[in-house]
Amino acid sequence: MAAPIPDYILESVRSLPPLPAAVERLLALSREPEVDFRKVIQVIESDPALTARMLRAANSAFYGVSRRVQTVQQAIxxxxHEAVINLALGISVLNLKRNLLKQWPGDPSAFWRHSITVALLARELARALHCANSEEAFVAGLLHDIGKLVLLTHHGVVYAQALLAARQGPEPLHVLERELFEVDHAVAGYALCLHWHLPDTLAQAVAEHHAEQPPATRTTAELVYEANELAKRLGLGESGNAFTTLRTGPMPPHRRLPFDRFVDQVHQLLEELAHIESLLEGVTQPEAPPSLPVRMRGIVHLHLRDPHVIDLFRIVLWSMGYEAIVVGETEVVTPHASRLLGLVADASLPATRRVVYLQQGIPVLDVPFPPSAIYVDLPALRRRLTQMLMQQTVAAA
Incomplete structure (x- = not known):
């Protein structure tokens, strides 16, 4: 359920550029009980620029079609037709988003990278779990942070200062937004989705990506919520929010897959990232794609009880180049385990086990946030892990 939308936000979104007429007609067609393919073709072909960019996208490796797509009809x-309409929507919204992003106080390419990473992750999770329309999940991922640009357009320098403060402050951006503006960017983005008459599933995904409780399972909103957290934990892009949320409740989508399969998905995403950035024209000169380690630098043991905390450390450590292994009371730490570089533990670690690790020169890092934490400062967590592991990495080398 979306929070109430303040009047000033409603007024603000009305001042923003509308969707192209062709896309508005496509969305109207998509709401009809039976979509007339001929009308879809006519609407797309009425906009030459949209047609050209759509055919360029349809012929990309992103869609993996077996033969060249030369016409809109072939694309459909x-x-x-659902994928084609979502593609048209994504292309058009990103073009508007790019114009709004000119005011962004940070690195626009990093913001784009975060949005596209979330879109790709949401799409791959939808495909792997067969729980939502994958193309819809992709568009929802692209849109999820558009409310930040609404707030930036309305509040200008004040919101830019809030973005800068959130990078160094003690609480997440969306919490700071609520304190300063009585509304966060999820609600502002939801208002814009309503103004553009976007499908309810897309609007809800935008509205709920910072919900206090994770969205309903197997929905587009849940996939976007999860993809947003994963993108931040992997360190791909920069959205102005340095915090991750420690999820409660049902098992998150990516944990319904084997970890090895999740890793493969991330590597595939990295191969696609720069190409998609260029394809969607989010940046004029896309940077080289970021790389995550192929070969692990070493092993870190985790002695933790909370499965959500285990999941957080496993992903963050993997993105830093370390393999995380969950241990309990029975494992024996042996001197020949030269690749064992550290232990991360909570209060359940017995003192005798701590002594065993320390006697063998294995540093122990107590979880650097309280058990009741809702939000975790990711840059601070990475710094703590780096301090613990760098010395051991050099020694092991």
């Missing part, structure tokens, strides 16, 4: 036959 090969991809389906």
């Amino acid at each position: 036959v090969l991809l389906g």
Whole structure:
């Protein structure tokens, strides 16, 4: 359930550029009980720029079609009308988003990278789990942070200062937004989705990506919520929010997959990232894609009870180049385990086990946030892990 939308936000979104007429007509067609493919083709072809960019995207490796797509009709036959309409929506919204992003106080390419990473992760989770429309999940991921640009457009320098403060402050950006503006960027983005008459599933995904409780399982909103957290934990892009949320409740989507499969998905995403950035024209000169380690630098043991905390450390450590292994009371630490570089533990670690690790020169890091934590400062966590592991890495080398 979306929070109430203040009047000033409603007024603000009305001042923003509308969606292109062709996309508005496509969205209207998509709401009809039976979509007339001929009308879809006519609407897209009425906008030459949209047609050209759509065909360019349809012929990319992103869609993996087996033969060259030369017409809009071929695109609909090969991809389906839902995918084509979502592609048109994504292209058009990103073009508007790019214009709004000119005011962004940080690195625009890093903001783009975060948005596209969330979109790709949401799409891959939808495909792997067969729980939502994958193309819809992709568009929702692209849109999820558009409310930041609404707030930036309305509040200008004040919101830019809030973004800068959130990078160094003790609480997440969306919490700071609520304190300063009585509304966060999720609600502002939801208002814009309503103004643009976007499908309810897309609007809800934008509205709920910072919900206090995770969205309903197997929905587009849940996939976007999860993809947003994963992108931050992997350190891909920069959205102005340095905190991750420690999820409670049901098992998150990516943990319904084997970890090895999740890792493969991330590596595939990295291969696609720079290409998609260029394809969607989010940046004029896309940077080289970021790289995550292929070969692990060493092993870190985790002696933790909370599965959500285990998941957080496992992903963050993997993105830093370390393999995390969960241990209990029975494992024996042996001197030949030269690749064992450290232990991360909570209060359940017995003192005798701590002594065993320390006697063998294995540093022990107590979880650097309280058990009741809701939000975790990711840059601070990475710094603590780096301090613990760098010395051991050099020694092991």
